[in-house]
Amino acid sequence: MLETTAAPWWRTAVVYQVYIRSFADGNGDGIGDIAGLRARLPYLRELGVDAVWITPWYPSPMADGGYDISDYRGIDPAFGTLAEAEEMIAEAHSLGIRVVLDIVPNHTSDRHRWFEEALQAPPGSPERDRYVFRDGLGPDGAQPPNDWRSRFGGRAWTRVTEPDGSPGQWYLHLFAAEQPDLNWASREVRAEFESVLRFWFDRGVDGFRIDVAHGLAKDPALPDLGLADSMVFDDDRPREKHPHWDLDSVHEIYQTWRKIADSYAGDRLFVAEAHVADDRLPLYVRPDELHTAFNFSFLKSAWDAEELREVIDRGVTSLGAVGAPSTWVLSNHDVPRHATRYGRAQTCTHEHDVDPGASDRELGLRRARAAALLMLALPGSAYLYQGEELGLWEVEDLPDEMLADPTWERSGRTVRGRDGCRVPLPWSGSDSPFGFGPKGSKPWLPQPAGWESLTAQTQSGIPASTLELYRSALRLRQGQPGFRGESLRWLDTPKGVLGFERSPALRCVVNFSGEPLPLPKNWGVLLTSDRITGGVLPPDTTAWLWGGGASRP
Structure with a gap:
């Protein structure tokens, strides 16, 4: 529940x-x-x-x-x-x-009932006012209203054929032509x-x-952006x-x-x-x-x-x-x-x-696991x-x-x-x-x-797997009191290392450097994104630490 x-x-x-x-x-x-x-x-x-x-x-x-x-x-x-x-x-x-x-x-969608109604309605109608329709430029309206470009490539305007079969207005679509923009005015x-x-x-x-x-x-003035057609x-x-x-x-x-x-x-x-x-x-x-x-x-x-x-x-x-x-x-x-x-x-x-x-898959996964623990500690x-x-x-x-x-x-x-x-x-x-x-x-x-x-x-059930890393991280995030606040305090760390404290008992340390990083001896390890030995944090690895006199969660 x-x-x-x-x-x-x-x-x-x-x-x-x-x-x-x-x-x-x-x-x-x-x-x-x-x-x-x-x-x-x-x-x-x-x-x-x-x-x-x-x-x-x-x-x-x-x-x-x-x-x-x-x-x-x-x-x-x-x-x-x-x-x-x-x-x-x-x-x-x-x-x-x-x-x-x-x-x-x-x-x-251009298959939405509203847009289908707009195509059958004349310019200036309430049906077209739901979308961004404009007359084209030039003596015959054959040029789009401005130079805006679609996020999916090409111009952001498509010309319609009016119900009588004549070339008509243009409608705006900042994405695909099948996605006409609504008029939020x-x-x-x-x-x-x-x-x-x-x-x-x-x-x-x-x-x-x-x-x-x-x-x-x-x-509403639809000013040009100064974009080249080649963009x-x-x-x-x-x-x-x-x-x-x-x-x-x-x-x-x-x-x-x-x-x-x-x-x-x-x-x-x-x-x-x-x-x-x-x-x-x-x-x-x-x-x-x-x-x-x-x-x-x-x-x-x-x-x-x-x-x-x-x-x-x-x-x-x-x-x-x-x-x-x-x-x-x-x-x-x-x-x-x-x-x-x-x-x-x-x-x-x-x-x-x-x-x-x-992409180096081994390196990418190691960093992705470290990034996940960084994100979930914030x-x-x-x-x-x-x-x-x-x-x-x-x-x-x-x-x-x-x-x-x-x-x-x-x-x-x-x-x-x-x-x-x-x-x-x-x-x-x-x-x-x-x-x-x-x-x-x-x-x-x-x-x-x-x-x-x-x-x-x-x-599932393999302690070193990425799935079990996420499961462990989310269990700790929910159960460890140190994650419940909304502030953090940055730690003084060597170059290439990011560290912060969420509470007196919880720290997150991420080693971006190419060198192993000794962890503080008076802090216990809650979770690490990769295996560590001898209290040393390898490169591209994150550790969650507990200490400050608190008991282990």
Whole structure:
């Protein structure tokens, strides 16, 4: 059963992200589904997570893996039914696991009823006002309204054919053409999403991860960005007064959403996917807005003690100033897995359109395990991406014909996209589908043969395995009093070493240097990311220490 605590659960929660297509297949069609997820809830309980975040399970044509939604109040038949979803939510709650859904408010699918109505309606109509339609430039309107670029490659505008067959207006899509952007200046759009939030809260959902939270508001003047047509991606780096990222007017939307969440019992949660400058992130988590926001600077950091200390310090300090906890993350469905990133010389390379060279898997896994203990020792909440607890690497040799990410086609088949981190999980057995689905079924993306040694079944009960490392870390995080505060104190450490104290009895030390590090003799070892001997911490290893007169937990 769900526990009630004095502080809201989300301030210190460990949340497990389920990319539902790739988590577990219950019916053998090769696609993960609600039945598969429900069958694996005991695994998540044993792992020790507090909540599960489920990527979009709504009806969708799947032009972008479900992030193109045609009905926000239903379940896609590939995943199950609304009744199954409600049963899964109830069962998760009975196991003490909260449920967080993905909400995608920046755009709908082009198959959404609203967009189909907009295509049949004339320019200037209420139906078109739900989206961002504009006349084209030039005497015949044949040029797009401005130079904005899609995040998936190419221009961010598509011209429609009017009901009479004539070339018509253009509509904005900051992502795929199948994902038309909504007009958040429309009162109807705002009312619709407020209703959607209530629909799922009424069914027991504990919160939402907000997709593209920084992108809903657009400058109505639609000014050019000065981007060349040859650019594959829009330049979304922080800049002053960007016309479609991080506009101040987005905050009034979330103030309304917060009131809705607060009207429900049980400390409902919003977590923002907001790619903004670090000094802007606190604006999203002020007391009357969203509760939490991912710290992507942490995810993007190189494997470097000084850089990570600066990022952690900045995050804890800036968010703490508005009363919000930090929200740490190392991997997700949009970036290469960190076990692969950390195995490269350029360990901060998190984009799929960069080829930074081969990855050393042994080095990458050692650093990934160390990074996990670093993250889980920090104050605030942490998000795990499915399979990281197994030490999975990025699958970078998927056949071209299997790639499903829209970036692949929109980039002219030059950017392979995000499919490599979305390969279905290996649960058991010696060959595909590795327990992802019934024996003989074929997963929607092929699994590498090398994952045989990384299945959950193979690692379970093996003390040195990555799975058991995560289980041990989460047990200690929940049971050790030193993890319950929201502050940390940095320790004086040698160059290349990061150390901090969470309480007088709990310390975390990470050795980034190339040299072994003697641990203090008056501190006991709670947990280490790799084996240590003689009280010496090897390179690329993290240790949790206890002392200060406290008894061992």
